[in-house]
Amino acid sequence: MTTGEFSSLAIDTLAGPGAPDGVVIRSDLLPPTTHGSNIRGIVDKNVWDALRIPVCSAAGNRCEVCGSQAVRNGRPSRPDCHEKWVFEFRDRRPVQRLARLIALCPGCHQVQHSGLARVQGREHEVIDRLRRLNNWTEAQAGQDLNRSSDRCMALDRFAWDLDLSVLRGRLIVNGYPDLYVPAADRARLGNSFFGTPRAGQAGFF
Ligand SMILES: [Zn+2]
Numbered sequence: 045m046t047t048g049e050f051s052s053l054a055i056d057t058l059a060g061p062g063a064p065d066g067v068v069i070r071s072d073l074l075p076p077t078t079h080g081s082n083i084r085g086i087v088d089k090n091v092w093d094a095l096r097i098p099v100c101s102a103a104g105n106r107c108e109v110c111g112s113q114a115v116r117n118g119r120p121s122r123p124d125c126h127e128k129w130v131f132e133f134r135d136r137r138p139v140q141r142l143a144r145l146i147a148l149c150p151g152c153h154q155v156q157h158s159g160l161a162r163v164q165g166r167e168h169e170v171i172d173r174l175r176r177l178n179n180w181t182e183a184q185a186g187q188d189l190n191r192s193s194d195r196c197m198a199l200d201r202f203a204w205d206l207d208l209s210v211l212r213g214r215l216i217v218n219g220y221p222d223l224y225v226p227a228a229d230r231a232r233l234g235n236s237f238f239g240t241p242r243a244g245q246a247g248f249f
Contacts, residue, residue, distance in 0.1 A: 054130070054131065054132065055070065055195075056070075057069065057070040057071070057072040057155075057156060057192075058070075058108075058109060058126075058128055058146060058148075058152075058156070060108055060109050061109070061111070066178065066179070067178050068109055068110075068177050068178060069109050069110075069152060069155055069173070069174065069177050069178065070155075070174070070188050070191075070192065071155055071156075071158040071170060071174065071188050071189050071191075071192040072155070072156045072157070072158060072192050073157070073158055073159040073192045073193060073195070073196035074129070074157075074196070074199075075196050075197075075199040075200035075202075075204075076200055077200055077202075077203065077204065078140060078204055080240075081206065081230045081231070081233070082127055083095065083127060083142070083208065083211075083215070084127075085233070085240070086217060086233045087215070091215070094214075095125070095145065095211065095214060095215065096125030096145060097122070097125075099125050099145045099146070099147055100122045100123050100125060100147045102147075103123065103146075103147035105120075105122055105123060105147070106123065106147070106149075107123055107147060107148050107149035107151075107152050108146050108147050108148065109146075109148060109149075109152045109177070110149060110151070110152055110177055112149050112151075113149075114149045114150060116150070123147040123148055123149050123150075123153075124147070124148050124149070124150060124153040125145050125146070125147060125148075126145070126146050126147075126148045126153055126156055127142055127145060128142070128143045128144050128145070128146050129141065129142060129143065130143045131199055131204065137205060138202040138203065138204045138205065138227070139204065139205045139206075139207050140204040140205065140206055140207065141207040141209075141210075142207065142208050142209075142210050142211065143210065144210060151169065151173050152173065152177075154166065154169060154170060154173075155170050155173055155174065158170045158189060158192055159193075159196070167189070170185075170189070171185040171186065171189070174188055203227035203228070204227055205224065205225065205226050205227050206224070206225040206227070206230055207223070207224050207225075208223040208224075208225070209222060209223045209224060211223060217233070
């Protein structure tokens, strides 16, 4: 795949309210090579809390896509904080860049991890949400799931550098002052998916 071909896959899966085409959310799957190699995999819980709680508070503790109050076990709760990624090439080098942190209700969050939903037998919930929020037919929702699978497979052909520079001033990762971690270094920083211990290198100001 060339860089030009790749650009056609760089869609916004969380356009949210006001999306020009009316599609506020699309399914998404992260390539397996990046699973668990994220902020939560690198930093301790208290650091992650210091990042995620203000994001949720700024959103009024409501989902930034559908506007609903998160509910768990029948009680209002803080929404999830999702890492919204952009996959791009810089001088032909693959870069997974954190675009922003975004507050999502569990249902919209599940749409962003549609592969996990499928494994858990909850794909019908993803389809229902895609239909409801986008005014899609079931066929359109199914097509979007296929699109996200194709995109995931395409992305998985590359080893992605990690760019967390949007958090500059709020996060430090020792050894990476620009918050830019080459692909080859990601594994040793810790992984929340595979349970690799955090390297204890990260903190916050
Ligand atoms: Zn939502």
